[in-house]
Structures are given as C-alpha cells and as structure tokens.
Amino acid sequence: MRQVYLDYNSTTPLAPKVKKKIEEYMNGQFGNPSSLHSFGLRAREEREWAREKVAQVISAKDSEILFTSGGTEANALAILGVGRKAGKEGRKHILSSPIEHPSILKCLEVLQKEGFQVEFLRINQDGVVQLEDLEKKLLPHTALVTVMAANNETGAIQAIQEIGRILKDHSACFHCDAVQGLGKMDLDVNMLGVDLMSLSSHKIYGPMGAGALYVRKSVKMDPLIPGHQEKGLRGGTENMISLVGFGEACGLLLEKDIHKEQRRIRDLRDGFYQALKERFPFIRLNTPLDHSLANTLNLEFPRWEGERLLFALDMAGIAVSLGSACSSGSLSPSHVLTAMGRTP
Structure with missing residues (x-):
C-alpha cells in the first residue's frame, strides 16, 4: 500500500545528506567536546562547525547560539531563564498569546505559580496577535514578551518584525518560538528585532534530540541546568550525534x-x-x-x-x-x- x-x-x-553526515561522525568520532585531548578537540571542532551553520541560517553570531535538546527545552530556557532572572529584580509581568505551543504555555503556568502576572494578547479570527493590544498591555515592568513566528496547527504567521519595532526601546526581552518557521520563512534575528529565538532540528530534516536558542548578547538569564557547557547556561555533555546532523540540515537550508x-x-x-x-x-x-x-x-x-x-x-x-x-x-x-x- x-x-x-x-x-x-x-x-x-x-535527509539523506544528514544521515550520511551522522554516519561519518559515528564511524570516526566519539570524543567528549569538553575533553582537552585530541579526541575532545575534534569533537569541539564539529560542535562549533554545527553552531556556525545554525547561526548562519538566522543571521546571528556563533557566540549567540546555545545548543539544547530541542525546541521545548529552548523555549523553557528562554521563558524560565529570563523570567526568573527578571523576577529577582521585581519585574514579574509577561505578555504572550493564547495560541502558543504547549511547551510555552506550560512554562507560563510555572511562572504564574511563582508569582508572575501573565497576560495574553488578543488575536483576530485568523489567529494573529493584535498589535494595538500589545501596545496597550505593555507595562514599564514587563520582563518578557513571547510570541511564536508561525503557528504549528494553522500555519498563521505573526507580525514578528512589527512586534520587534514596538519593543525596540523597551526593556522587555522579546522571545520568538520559531521552531515551525525555520526553513519556511525569513528568520533574520536582526531584521526581526528579537532577543531570543527557539529552533529545532527535526523540523528541517535533521535528527530529533537537537535544538538551539539564539540569545542576544545583552540578555540576562538564569540556567535551567547548571554546568560549564554552553556558557554556563545549559549544563551537560552535548548530544554530538544529533548536533552534527542539525548542522548539516542547516547547511542544506543555506543552499536552498x-x-x-x-x-x-x-x-x-x-x-x-x-x-x-x-x-x-x-x-x-x-x-x-x-x-x-x-x-x-x-x-x-x-x-x-x-x-x-x-x-x-x-x-x-x-x-x-x-x-x-x-x-x-x-x-x-x-x-x-x-x-x-x-x-x-
């Protein structure tokens, strides 16, 4: 059938080329990228090659890319990491939309239980955030605004660049869950004006188990998993097999x-x-x-x-x-x- x-x-x-890249890595590499010997060095080189490819897809700097286990962890790191950091300064107001991915909504529920005020922006009948409602609900102590690039159920595309313009001179961090948009729309982080952006490998013909969070240099956040890896913001030995596949998948996007x-x-x-x-x-x-x-x-x-x-x-x-x-x-x-x- x-x-x-x-x-x-x-x-x-x-993708066949992604599978080939993973097989080549598995056949010749197994070092821990944190190790100081030559095996670790080769693993680090592969990791940084993958980081470069991911950064290029969204016009970011290599240093602004943090690797995660996927889009869900990237979303959690952005929302909980930024939210809790801002909360220590007394800024506990967050804006989002009611049509976000469940991984976003669950994190917002966690912060609500920790004393944060979460407000949802009005959307129209097409599922698009109303910009005038954002301007109305944005407060001086708003710590975070999180709106997805495109909806995973309906495909509706949000006015991310316009939201970025509204937030340009505000202290709130702007997070965009772009997991569904990667490979299907322009995601230049500088043009869009976002401070954080979540990405995932398995939506672009890459393997499961790899994701990334773009973090603008000025963003302050707490880690979810303490450790020395990923600038101290995401501890744990990296999933190198999935990361090299993620890098190859991003490389294929750059050619398309x-x-x-x-x-x-x-x-x-x-x-x-x-x-x-x-x-x-x-x-x-x-x-x-x-x-x-x-x-x-x-x-x-x-x-x-x-x-x-x-x-x-x-x-x-x-x-x-x-x-x-x-x-x-x-x-x-x-x-x-x-x-x-x-x-x-």
Whole structure:
C-alpha cells in the first residue's frame, strides 16, 4: 500500500545528506567536546562547525547560539531563564498569546505559580496577535514578551518584525518560538528585532534530540541546568550525534532557495484545498491562506468525528494530525482553534 505522510509540522524524515553526515561522525568520532585531548578537540571542532551553520541560517553570531535538546527545552530556557532572572529584580509581568505551543504555555503556568502576572494578547479570527493590544498591555515592568513566528496547527504567521519595532526601546526581552518557521520563512534575528529565538532540528530534516536558542548578547538569564557547557547556561555533555546532523540540515537550508520552494509548496497546498472543497463543500478552513506557512492546511469536517477520520485515513496509508503533536494524545478541543473563536 502506498503511504502518504502529511504531518511535517510534527516531524520530518531524515535527509539523506544528514544521515550520511551522522554516519561519518559515528564511524570516526566519539570524543567528549569538553575533553582537552585530541579526541575532545575534534569533537569541539564539529560542535562549533554545527553552531556556525545554525547561526548562519538566522543571521546571528556563533557566540549567540546555545545548543539544547530541542525546541521545548529552548523555549523553557528562554521563558524560565529570563523570567526568573527578571523576577529577582521585581519585574514579574509577561505578555504572550493564547495560541502558543504547549511547551510555552506550560512554562507560563510555572511562572504564574511563582508569582508572575501573565497576560495574553488578543488575536483576530485568523489567529494573529493584535498589535494595538500589545501596545496597550505593555507595562514599564514587563520582563518578557513571547510570541511564536508561525503557528504549528494553522500555519498563521505573526507580525514578528512589527512586534520587534514596538519593543525596540523597551526593556522587555522579546522571545520568538520559531521552531515551525525555520526553513519556511525569513528568520533574520536582526531584521526581526528579537532577543531570543527557539529552533529545532527535526523540523528541517535533521535528527530529533537537537535544538538551539539564539540569545542576544545583552540578555540576562538564569540556567535551567547548571554546568560549564554552553556558557554556563545549559549544563551537560552535548548530544554530538544529533548536533552534527542539525548542522548539516542547516547547511542544506543555506543552499536552498527557500522562497522558490515555498511558492511551489503553496501552489500544491492551495490546489489540494480547492480539490477538497469541490469534493466536500461543507469543510471549513482555519488556515489564513494569504499569510500562513505554505505547507500548512487546517480544516474542519463538521460532519465527521476527528479521531475516526484520522484513523480511517491512517488505515488508507495517509498520515495527518488533529493538532499539535505535543498534545495530540488529548481528546480536548484545540486550544488554538478555541482561542480563534472556533467551536468544536
């Protein structure tokens, strides 16, 4: 039976060149990058090569990239690290959106229990943050603003550059969860005006177990895992096998014309939607096609139960998702669609 995989926002397959790079590393390297001997030196060289590739993809400096185990840890380090540091100075106000990834929302819940005030910005029916609400709710003691680049469920793209302009002269740190946007949109950290940006390897044909957090030099934060690695902000021996794969995946992005590829994918997606709409005129569209990731299409089938449809498609060899991969085990309605005003 032919299989069709349509869940790339959950994870991507390993690119052949990435797999080759990992195999080459595994066959010849095993040193700890913290060791002082030649084995450690070679591992450090590979680690810094990977750091350079990640930095180049978002137009950052190598020194501004911290390696993590993935996007979830990068988000936690940004939110908890910056939040707790600012909290010691009495700044305990945070702004975010109600459609963030679960890994963001869980961290915000943790900080709320620690006495932080978390406010959520209004979004429109397309799931886009209303900038005037940000200007209204931004306070002198706001410590952090965290808004994702693009939504993993609907694909809606946020006005990150405009948010960056609003925060330019404010003391609040601006964090952007760009895990879903990497490889699909421009993510120049300087043009966007972000202070922190979360990235993940397995969304761009790299291996699971590797991620990164961009941290602007001026940002002050506490570590989650104490240790000497990653400038003392992320202790623990690095996952070198996944990191070299991450570096290779970023290198492949640098060779690709992202805009041309996204136009091709957008044409496929829009054509697919029109074909579905003709066959099933009752379906409802949740993805704003004119300002969304080119690969993402979120649809409602009002007459059918979601789980039954998913399993039926799976039995037919077609893999889709009901929502975020980090919460798809739950039968609760999507928090993203609920925030957008959609009813189950």
